[in-house]
Amino acid sequence: MTDLLRSPRWSPYLVGAALGILSWITFATMGKALGTSTTMVRAAGAIERTIAPEHVDQNAYFSKYLGTREKPKPVIEWQFALVLALIPGAWLAARLSRERFRETVPALWAWRFSGSTGGRMVGAFVGGVILIFGARLAGGCTSGHSISGTLQLALSSWVFTIALFTAGIATAFAIYGRKGGDHV
Amino acid sequence: MFDGFTADPTTLLLGAATGLAFGFLLQRGGVTRFRVILGQFLLRDFTVAKVMLTAIVVGAIGIYGMRAAGMDVTMHVKSAALLTNAVGGLIFGVGMAILGYCPGTGVAAIGDGSRHAIAGVLGMLCGAALYAEVHPWLQQRLAGTASYGKATLASTTGLSPWWFIAGLGVAAVIGMMALERYERARRA
Secondary structure (H helix, E strand, O other), X not given: OHHHHHOOOOOHHHHHHHHHHHHHHHHHHHOOOOOOHHHHHHHHHHHHHHHOHHHHHHOHHHHHHHEOOOOEOOOEOHHHHHHHHHHXXXXXXXXXXXXXXXXXXXXXXXXXXXXXXXXXXXXXXHHHHHHHHHXXXXXXXXXXXXXXXXXXXXXXXXXXXXHHHHHHHHHHHHHHOHHHHHHO | OOOOOEOOHHHHHHHHHHHHHHHHHHHHHOOOOHHHHHHHHOOOOOHHHHHHHHHHHHHHHHHHHHHHOOOOOOOOOOOEEHHHXXXXXXXXXXXXXXXXXXXXXXXXXXXXXXXXXXXXXXXXXXXXXXXXXXXXXXXXXXXXXXXXXXOEHHHHHOOOHXXXXXXXXXXXXXXXXXXXXXXXXXXX
16 A cells, blocks of 8 residues: 555556546535536636726626625635645645656657747646637536546537547647657 | 635535545646646557546446436536537647646646646636636527537437446457557567
């Protein structure tokens, strides 16, 4: 057991099975499905509300999740707590295995573009903008659709997941080409 | 303004416990790494597919099994508005290939030591704010197309869900065995 806790990499099948079982637990005992991307809407709305409260109150999409001024819904709820706890969860896993991992510019990115920190930060930022825009249009992300949704056999989630992999593979080959695979 | 800002402590505790386990598993699975995600999209490292397929099959057996056993398990099927699901998925895939993380793995990657994931999460917050502005416009034009409500593969076809779960399970086992053999052959 101690060996397993200290082992830096677990079998992907073990991790997948454990994520499946984690879904059983959240469905059966919490009445919830694993998800993350709605939290980005709540967080963005809560931040924007401190600058432009009127604007956020009048936005139908924000009020769907944050409620109205008369009847506010909690910003920090189940999924928000989940998303925040991902950081210490991953940190603990890295610490227990005594891994020392620091990454500012991934090797593959540096090979294709440059080792510049600024360049990669802009790239990561832009990727994040596109990612969540797509997730919110589709109504979920890799957790809400591609794990929680597909395991319920949801039509929406299977369509999303097939589209995700199609575009992900096409974009990765468009950016890095066939030789890219030698640098991951 | 802080009235009702947070949910009750039990809900938060349960969410945090779930997130701790989720983040732990994502790190150990290797999917908090840029190179593993891009390795998947460049078809060199199939860790992502292995984790996801196993989670789907194990998860489906449990959820549908508990319901078949008469347990009161509520489903959380998202509405099938297939045009927005597909277009959103395509946009998502482009973003994921550029960032090298999805939302959950991106946040977890911060805990794993990725600095650029922080820029990615800031981008996600801006993406959410941007989407909130254009949602009504997009919704009006796209959401009505190919819209089937809370449809599942079973409800759409009229077949038992167990046909799909069994099919997925068999396909996953055969696919993964073939993949393992292919990976061993390439290493050798």
